[in-house]
Amino acid sequence: MRMVRLPELIKKTGLKRATIYKKIKQGLFPAPVKIGPKTSVWVESEVDRVLHSYISGADEVQIKQVVSEILRSRKS
Numbered sequence: 001m002r003m004v005r006l007p008e009l010i011k012k013t014g015l016k017r018a019t020i021y022k023k024i025k026q027g028l029f030p031a032p033v034k035i036g037p038k039t040s041v042w043v044e045s046e047v048d049r050v051l052h053s054y055i056s057g058a059d060e061v062q063i064k065q066v067v068s069e070i071l072r073s074r075k076s
Contacts, residue, residue, distance in 0.1 A: 001044075005042075009042050
């Protein structure tokens with residue numbers, strides 16, 4: 001499992017920091033995982049799954065479902 005930090009995530013998605021966090025609040029992007037008191041990372045496979053949804057033309061409802069599934073699977 002590969003983890004990416006925010007600078008790499010920005011390069012990978014082409015999104016700005018503010019846009020990433022806005023999409024997280026809207027349920028359109030997975031939240032980061034805290035791995036330390038000041039360190040957050042994203043699971044690359046989760047990011048890839050959401051990006052694939054965007055690329056394939058999924059609408060907001062479908063993307064929110066994908067993000068919800070990702071967050072649910074983290075708990076199991």
